[in-house]
Amino acid sequence: MDEFWVFGYGSLMWNPGFSYEERMQGRMIGYRRSLCVRSWHHRGTQDRPGLVLGLDRGGSCRGVAFKVALRDRAETIEYLRERELVTHVYLERQLAVRLDDGRKVQALTYVVDRAHRQYGGAVTVEEAARIVNQAVGVSGPNPVYVANTVSHLREMGIHDHWLEQVVTEIERLEGVD
Structure with missing residues (x-):
């Protein structure tokens, strides 16, 4: 292996930690960013789970690829496993990413495990907003997580129309104009 890349589709894009x-920026084909993980810790509880992002099958996903020095590979993987594999709802994969400059690279990323009990599946905009709006975990309120994600995506020039609709619906539920 002469290069080591990591692909981020959520908070990893603006807060990689390595x-x-x-x-x-680049695009991964065959997977999409989705609020498909029921969060029982960071953004919800087992009684009132929230929703956090997962990379789920289908479509495509714009995100950020990071080229990591080979000397930092083991340390980066260890860090990412501690960060992403807390409840093992994600599976570690090497997948193809087409970078914005045309290069195609293999990148380490984390996709949702559809067989895991925290997998929330496909939800409507309204259902996602309702779930997110009532959830709070040790890392704070779920609506803040979703709004912050959309804000960062917009700053990066990435438009996720479905997530933006969820934020609009959350604001409607909260009575924010």
């Missing part, structure tokens, strides 16, 4: 040599 050193990297290069950062570039």
